[in-house]
Amino acid sequence: MELTTPNIKYQDSYIAALKEGFYAGSQAIKTEAEIAEIAADFNKYLATKLLKPYDTTPRLRDDGKYYPNAPQIKFWLVEGNKFIGEFNLRTELNDFLMYVGGNVGYGIRPSERRKGYATKGLSLLLEEARQRNMKRLLIAAKSSNIGSWKAIEKNSGRLENIITLPWKKDSEEYKRYWIEIK
Ligand SMILES: CC(C)(COP(=O)(O)OP(=O)(O)OC[C@H]1O[C@@H](n2cnc3c(N)ncnc32)[C@H](O)[C@@H]1OP(=O)(O)O)[C@@H](O)C(=O)NCCC(=O)NCCS
Structure with a gap:
C-alpha cells in the first residue's frame, strides 16, 4: 500500500469508488451526471482537478464569502491497481484553514x-509532510466523525480545542488537532 500521485491507471477503480459514494473532506458526493462527465474525459479531470497544485474545491461559506484557495498536493492511497482513498496535504495555512x-x-x-x-x-501522509520540511500539521474533524478523529488520535494527534463555525447557524462542533512531525 502506498500514497501516489493521481494517475489514469487507476481510472476504473476511482470511477467505481465515486459510484460507491466516495468523497474526501468537505467535498460533495458526485452525482451520476458528474461521474459520467469525469469518466468521459478522465485526462481533463486529472489536469483540471487532481493535479492542480492548489485546492480546487469551491468553498462557499454560509455568509456568502468564499474560502481562499490554498496550495495543496493530492495523493491517492492505492494497493496494486485499486484506488482506496484520497489524502490532501495543504502545505500552507491561511486564516480560514487555521480556524478549521x-x-x-x-x-x-x-x-x-x-x-x-x-x-x-x-501515517504515510506524515512522511510526505516530513519530506517537505513541515514541522506540524493541523487537522480538524467534526466531533460526530468518530472514524476521522480516531485516525488522527492514532497518529498522535493532540487535541487543541473544540470549536463551532461562527458564520454557520447551528454549526456542528469540530475538534482541532495538531500532529507534530518527528
Ligand atoms: C472518516 C473516514 C476517513 C474514516 O476512514 P476509515 O478507513 O474507516 O478509518 P479507520 O479504519 O482507520 O478507523 C479509525 C478508527 O475509527 C473507527 N471508526 C471508523 N469509522 C467509524 C464509524 N463510522 N463509527 C465509529 N468508529 C469508526 C475504527 O474502528 C478505528 O478505531 P479502532 O482502531 O479503535 O477500532 C471515512 O469514514 C470517510 O472517508 N468518511 C467520509 C469522508 C470524511 O469524513 N473525511 C474526513 C474529513 S475530516
Whole structure:
C-alpha cells in the first residue's frame, strides 16, 4: 500500500469508488451526471482537478464569502491497481484553514472503510509532510466523525480545542488537532 500521485491507471477503480459514494473532506458526493462527465474525459479531470497544485474545491461559506484557495498536493492511497482513498496535504495555512480546514483532508471509499486505511494513509501522509520540511500539521474533524478523529488520535494527534463555525447557524462542533512531525 502506498500514497501516489493521481494517475489514469487507476481510472476504473476511482470511477467505481465515486459510484460507491466516495468523497474526501468537505467535498460533495458526485452525482451520476458528474461521474459520467469525469469518466468521459478522465485526462481533463486529472489536469483540471487532481493535479492542480492548489485546492480546487469551491468553498462557499454560509455568509456568502468564499474560502481562499490554498496550495495543496493530492495523493491517492492505492494497493496494486485499486484506488482506496484520497489524502490532501495543504502545505500552507491561511486564516480560514487555521480556524478549521487545517493542513489535511481525506476520504476512504465506502467499501474500504473501517479497515484501518484512514489511519494508515494518514501515517504515510506524515512522511510526505516530513519530506517537505513541515514541522506540524493541523487537522480538524467534526466531533460526530468518530472514524476521522480516531485516525488522527492514532497518529498522535493532540487535541487543541473544540470549536463551532461562527458564520454557520447551528454549526456542528469540530475538534482541532495538531500532529507534530518527528
Ligand atoms: C472518516 C473516514 C476517513 C474514516 O476512514 P476509515 O478507513 O474507516 O478509518 P479507520 O479504519 O482507520 O478507523 C479509525 C478508527 O475509527 C473507527 N471508526 C471508523 N469509522 C467509524 C464509524 N463510522 N463509527 C465509529 N468508529 C469508526 C475504527 O474502528 C478505528 O478505531 P479502532 O482502531 O479503535 O477500532 C471515512 O469514514 C470517510 O472517508 N468518511 C467520509 C469522508 C470524511 O469524513 N473525511 C474526513 C474529513 S475530516
